[in-house]
Amino acid sequence: MALLEVKNLGISFGGLRAVDGFNITIEKGQLYGLIGPNGAGKTTCFNMLTGVYTPTDGTITLDGKDITGKKTVEINKEGIARTFQNIRLFKEQSVLDNVKIGLHNQMPYSTLTGILRLPKYRKVEAEMNEKAMELLKVFDLDKEADFLASNLPYGKQRKLEIARALATNPKLLLLDEPAAGMNPNETKELMETIHFVRDEFDMTVLLIEHDMKLVSGICEELTVLNFGQVLAQGKTSDVLNDPQVIKAYLGE
Numbered sequence: 001m002a003l004l005e006v007k008n009l010g011i012s013f014g015g016l017r018a019v020d021g022f023n024i025t026i027e028k029g030q031l032y033g034l035i036g037p038n039g040a041g042k043t044t045c046f047n048m049l050t051g052v053y054t055p056t057d058g059t060i061t062l063d064g065k066d067i068t069g070k071k072t073v074e075i076n077k078e079g080i081a082r083t084f085q086n087i088r089l090f091k092e093q094s095v096l097d098n099v100k101i102g103l104h105n106q107m108p109y110s111t112l113t114g115i116l117r118l119p120k121y122r123k124v125e126a127e128m129n130e131k132a133m134e135l136l137k138v139f140d141l142d143k144e145a146d147f148l149a150s151n152l153p154y155g156k157q158r159k160l161e162i163a164r165a166l167a168t169n170p171k172l173l174l175l176d177e178p179a180a181g182m183n184p185n186e187t188k189e190l191m192e193t194i195h196f197v198r199d200e201f202d203m204t205v206l207l208i209e210h211d212m213k214l215v216s217g218i219c220e221e222l223t224v225l226n227f228g229q230v231l232a233q234g235k236t237s238d239v240l241n242d243p244q245v246i247k248a249y250l251g252e
């Protein structure tokens, strides 16, 4: 059974058909890329997969469960986490707290227990601190745990966003243009991080990216969107050599 099965997904904004007949199948453990020209509908697909937008047509099945039309928080609990094109961290909070925010969706105590600071709350908080520090260590961010997120260099902010997404314990990680704004060294390090995340966390990753070096370096399969529709789909090397893809996107 595929981890993610999307069938005939579509959405309209007024008269604009932003995505139409979108199909994708992603197996557990894959590194999968979604590419295409600006405005092709890639982020709109992510927004439908994560419940930000409700699709007008189609179905989304995660690990055998229909999650179409569910709310963002529910979808996150079902196992999809994401990062954003423009980094969205809690910039005035510490690096540690940013990861703990991700862990809170699995918080096993009630709001009242939290407000009253009951013993269970203190025990869970201590465990959460430990878990968050472990995650930060994995991303080599533990020394900056007490820094404000806004004081981290750009590449590390991207890493922190990935760490926070992983803290929600997802089955599928969506990365929206993770290399945007990065210099070549940061991009190289990001590629290693993504590989590491897949191997270490047994993660499945779907990413949107314009940086073809990153795409060809890490994605095993690709889907190309053009004007809201799938233009090509398959093994990365085949797709990148497809004359239609070169004409519509790569040849620009």
Ligand SMILES: Nc1ncnc2c1ncn2[C@@H]1O[C@H](COP(=O)(O)OP(=O)(O)OP(=O)(O)O)[C@@H](O)[C@H]1O
Residues within 6 Å of the ligand: 013, 016, 018, 036, 037, 038, 039, 040, 041, 042, 043, 044, 045
């Ligand atoms: N909330 C919305 N209301 C109206 N139109 C929207 C909305 N969200 C997206 N669109 C439109 O849908 C189309 C697809 O946009 P989308 O952001 O998904 O493209 P993209 O492939 O992610 O582009 P880019 O590579 O530039 O990020 C665009 O024409 C966009 O203007």
